[in-house]
Amino acid sequence: MSYPEFLAEYGGRYIDGALITAAQFILAAALAIVMALIMGLLKLSSNPIAKGVAVVYIEFFRGTSLLVQLFWLFYVLPLFGLTFDKFTTGFVAVGLNLGAYGAELVRGAIQSVPKGQWEASYALSMSPAAQMRRIILPQAFVAMLPPWGNLIIELLKGTALVALIAVSDLMFEARQINGSTYLSAQAFGTALIIYYIFARFLITPFMRWLERVMARRLGRG
Amino acid sequence: MQWSWEFTYEIMPRMLWATLNTLMAAGIGYAIAVVLGLVLALAQRTPYRGLTLVVREVVEFIRSTPLVLQIFFVYYVGPQYGLNLSPWVAGMIAIGLHYASYLSEVYRGGIESVAKGQWEACTALNMTPMKTYFRVIIPQALPPSVAGMGNYLVGIVKDTPMLSVIGVAELMHAANAIGGQNYRYLEPYTIVGVVFLMISLPSAGLIRAFEAWVRRKLGMR
């Protein structure tokens, strides 16, 4: 079977898989961003309980492997009566895991904002919430965008693991096609190329664009 | 569902053996990555523009596609062309290559952090490019690379569970097998998580200490 014939035969299934991967990616990214913001801010809190929650979350999800977390959520949680469908389990595991890495980026970026900015906004009698929201976060956001670009690529790669709990994403389709055709180079190679296109020609340009837009907003463009 | 200590004790020897395999897999994979990463980094600094561009793109490709898919690819594509790789060999190639691409970026950053004057001093002393790299540039690129190298060492340990998909008998593989045989997933998966946590929790401190030691050893600061 030539490669064009292979694509004609199985292209539709790759597209289906890619759409599932895209959905997993977007949902996991949204969850990761929310978790990163909440936990990153909590870690900077002076309240020991709030800080403790963040530390435990970050260390736990960074310290145990994503695949372990995914299997734990999928196989162990139902034993305690908590059952989610596999699609939800998939993006929740990926989002929680990468959110822990993101939380450290949020914390680091906030701490990188010069102390003078806090003092200046304090001198304007802004409330702490307003200081954070109006002055600190916008600057921290620009500082953390480049590392977030790498993290988002890691997140995309992480979604491939959901195939192992039978979510029919891109990698799942590749394995199925490999299993029925034994054309491994074509089956896995096509999936690799699609992931690469996602990462290099969709996500990375988008992040670069976001960096430019945010830098311009801060008058640094 | 209750945690069973009895079952935990029963499976512990098997889990510990598997932990050794996990550490061995990570160690071999990392050794490949450390050397190959340097090759990939130096190849991007040769004056041959074509080579530089190709290596750059290969590194980008490996970095932005899922490791688990690469593991499948390496394992299954060989037999299609008459080359049978054992799970261990295929796994080590895949994970070593994946982390080589990460480490090449770490090295690149380290090399770029060496002041331009150091290169000029080497020219003024008439050193060959080889001697320049190995006696002057790489030793100085080391301290700024140690943190990144350490993080990826922990990273490779946490990524070894993916090797279970092709049957490398590491921790995750053992946990899957035990879970399947006994219909008890709580204990084995939890033990896997705890083992990874025990490896990764002290790592940040150890990496910092090692970095300080390297700097002292080289007489820098």
Add this chain to the structure above:
Amino acid sequence: MEDMSQYPLELTGADVPMVRFMNVTKRYGALTVLDDLSLDVAEGEMVTIIGPSGSGKTTVLRMLMTLETINGGVIYVDGKPLTHMPKNGVLVPADAKYLRRARSSIGMCFQHFNLFPHMTALQNCMEGPVQVLGLSKREARERSEELLEMVGMIDKKDQHPSRLSGGQQQRVAIARALAMRPKVMLFDEVTSALDPEVIGEVTNVIRRLVSEHNLTMLMVTHQMGFARDISDRICFFYGGKIEEQGPPDDLFGNPRRDRTKQFLSAVKEAD
């Protein structure tokens, strides 16, 4: 394309200069840094280059050290082409191998010392002799210790650069360059990064070199008094050309060109 047949494959005759710049041009994109420069430095001569920033004076030294390529002309060292090599009876741009051989007679000290931070003072000095010249460790150590003694740094030979002051680092850097036994030494603003109180310890080392050794030297500096004291000749650069040159007393005492006068009076005012 430049006609390369005008350049001899080798300089011959009774008074071959140690260094000859022949119609040398250096451009960065559209900007011409050095314009058709011709300059000879005789063996044992100490030539100091002065001039406003951006006049191309540092570029002269960097081209001679082959840290910069040139866009026109040829540089000769000790009668042999440095930037070019003979091929089929004409000069063609030198390849890496030829450059390495050709530049072995040149040593250089930099504004920011550029000592290797992971090596002690002694190791810095021994690195070139052992790794490049192939000397034994023992020979290299003897040579290096002698030179460290000369620059007054023998007490600190086992210190890493981070433990040394700027003046001390620069003295080690001079010893390191001399350990290669160069015929031509280049000093590129070696006192510019130093605190005022330690400039003297570096200039004193250079004074000793001038009086006790028959080295050919090219120096770029802002220390006018120092330049006047020790140089055989001063070249005043302006806009990528030599505006005026001559013995120090003539150039400082009786400058002929307006730009030289302006520059010297501006420098004097700043002092």
